[in-house]
Amino acid sequence: MSNREIRVRFAPSPTGPLHIGGVRTALYNYLFAKKQGGKFILRIEDTDQTRFVAGAEDYIIEAFRWCGIQFDEGVTKGGDFGPYKQSERKAIYRQYAEQLITSGQAYYAFDTAEELTALRKKYEAGKKTFTYNAAERKQLKNSLVLSEAETQKLLETNTPFVVRFKMPEDRIVRMDDLIRGEVTVHSNVLDDKVLFKSDGMPTYHLANIVDDHLMKISHVIRGEEWLPSLPLHILLYEAFGWEAPQFAHLPLLLKPDGKGKLSKRDGDRMGFPVFPLQWTDPKTGETSRGYREDGYFPDAFINMLALLGWNPGDEREIFSLEEMAEAFSIDRVGKSGSRFDPEKAKWFNHQYMLKTDNKELAGLFLPFIEKEGVMADIGYVEKVVGLVKERAHFVHELWEQSDFFFRAPASYDAKAVKKRWKQDSYNQMSALKVLLAGIDNFSSENTEAIVKKWMEENEYGMGVVLNAFRLLIVGALKGPHLFDIIALIGREETLRRLETGLHELGRKE
RNA sequence: GGUCCGUUCGUCUAGCCAGGUCAGGACGCCAGGUUUUCAUCCUGGUAACACGGGUUCAAAUCCCGUACGGACUACCA
Known part of the structure; x- marks a missing residue:
């Protein structure tokens, strides 16, 4: 491991709103970079033109702005390693694909998508799985089996092609993951992944390796769903002769109940957001709620998310972003998926409300x-x-x-009236009104002292008097300390409400 | 099906790497207390090492297996 500068990136695909799992991945990257004094980069991975969704990129940027997660480099900030959007880097990738072909580590393949689909179906019918690998590549249409002249001719006649990685045979690929430790896979179970698509764009695998290398990324912190392609990525770095970054694969966010990962459906079903911001699908018009629109404080949202899979090792739970960065360490990230708990999310928001x-x-x-x-x-x-x-x-x-x-009560809660408006209430409240009218210092302490003394002298029960009083002031049996309320609304308003209330509720026979 | 990853209270988790505390904290829930209501707050309680082997004087902790769960298995990321 080299001691190069710490540089991490978050690399979303602009295919829709950002899931909170993605926000958490970005957050961990951010915290890691901040803790180490490194750089955090936003790169847009839009190599799949067919999945482009209008507004998604802006949504992602706005989501991080709301969260308070700032990038040091990227599509919004610029930097020395741009452009930071893969569609704008299109020209870069082809030469790298060709480099691997030249060195014999990749090859042209001319099989059409339809042909391969048919092949997969055929295998499936025979209860086998088709894999484009060493065992199969010799019987398919590619530059490994075609003569050089044939290949040249196909290329010159603009026959659609892809570039595939020539997966090495009989290799045991050892990988180190910062969270999971050593992971080992045999190369024979891997396939010849497409690196370069027939539309002239790279696949994720190629683009991600090339860009991470060119952008001098030191640590790749990403979701667990990428773990199965880690061996391919390691082998690609090896094929290029590049030093690979360190990897950390984060566990998934699971649904609050039942099995499986957290999905938009769960949010709809159980009434909580799974996206940071509200999102309206430009095609269907369907709207998904967001944490921002649901009234969460961004700090609370981030705090809650951070503790889902990471903990500081002590018993702190409430953190500012700076405190989190200070406490953050990748080896305190858990290995197993975290079930999302909407109740605890609310609790966090309450804590921030108090703060x-x-x-x-x-x-x-x-x-x-x-x-x-x-x-x-x-x-x-x-x-x-x-x-x-x-x-x-x-x-x-x-x-x-x-x-x-x-505003004064427009009505009086029927249940409360039944329970607390007693036979004596009218006379007591009338007397209380006179008492309060004579008080100049309407501070909470003063009115409370006087009213309580008055109750004692008349041997009135606290529960009886104060609940009736509250009923006339508030209209229901709710709210904070009663004398604090009347101190705030003031003497005139208090007397007015008593007057109205007495008139409305009248004498109970 | 195949490959890989995972498994401590209902939930988030500490403890595991360097075996030896009544397995600790938080959310939730329950009970009690404070209180003029409700909420807060305080006190207490509830509740877990997936299972089976092995190693060891001793296993939540190390090893193996089983079960269960998950991810991946596209010219998507």
Whole structure:
């Protein structure tokens, strides 16, 4: 292992919205780079033109912007190793494919997709699996069996071709994975993968090796689904005579229940997002929800994701991005898949809600208040938020916890009335109104002291009086400390609500 | 089918590499406490080493096998 500069990349394919598993992969790359003082690069792998989806690349960029994950180089930032989009690097790849042909490690193949499909079907019918490998390549249409002249002629007449890797025979390929340790595979079970497609574009395998090499990538941290192609990649580095980067294959994100990996379906079924941002499919118009639109704080979302498969080795759970980077280590990433738990995601958001200062929270909450048709002073909202934030998991839940701070009850919860509006209530509340009207210092402490003293003197039960009082002020049996509420809404409003409430509920016979 | 990877409370996980703590923490859930309501908060509880062999004085930890799960098996990434 050399001590070259740490350079890692996230290389998504712009075929749709980014799955949170992809976000986590990017996050681990980012944390790894930050911890080591290295560079983090965004490369777009769009070598499959047939799978291009409009807007997907912008979505990916916007998703990371929202998450607060920044790239040091890439499509948005530029850098010394660009271009960072594979479709713009098209001219680069062919020469490398040809280099392998020249050195006898790859070959031209002229079999059409249809021919190969037919062949696979035929084998399947005989309960065998067709593999384009050493055992089969001699009976197929390629430059290994064709004469040089025949091959030349086919090429000159523009016959469609692909370039295949000539998989070495009888090799035991040993690989080192930073997470899984040593992995060994026999080359005879591998096939002659296509490196260069007939449309003039490289496949992932070629492009990924060439670009990682050219961009001086030191560590490839990617999803577990790539593990089966690791031997091919190792052999490709070997064929080119290049030093391979180090590899780490991350475990999968699993669905909350049942078996298998987390999919969009699970989110729809169980009511949680599997994408960072909302996404509308340009073809079907179908919309998928996103963490941002569902009201998650980006920090909470990232924090939650980071702990799904990695832990710091101590008992900390709440981390800023900087703290995570400081604590991050690839060997504290687990080997097994992590089941996604929507409940814990909410818990994380709640923790961030508590952490966020009231001023910032008030700013986030204000639009929701205005949506209810209420004009509110930001300083007032700040105080309200301070009183109710611990009762909500999301900013959008704040309104139902605090509506009574912004307008008087329009109705009174029927169950609460039945339970708490007793025969004595009317007289008690009338007397309380008079009592409160005489208080100048309407601070929470002061009104509480006076009202409690009054209750003691009259031998009124706390539960009876204060619940009835709450009912008139709030309209329901909810909300924070009652005296905090009336201190905030003020004496005039308190008296007004008592008056209205007394009139509405009246005397109970 | 083949290849490879994985398996500790319901969930996320610590412990495993350098065998020897009542297997620790968090989420959830349950109970109790605080409280004028609800929530928070505090205390306590629930609950796991997939199974079977082996090595060893001693195995969650090392080895083998089985089961189960997953990924891959395209001119997709």
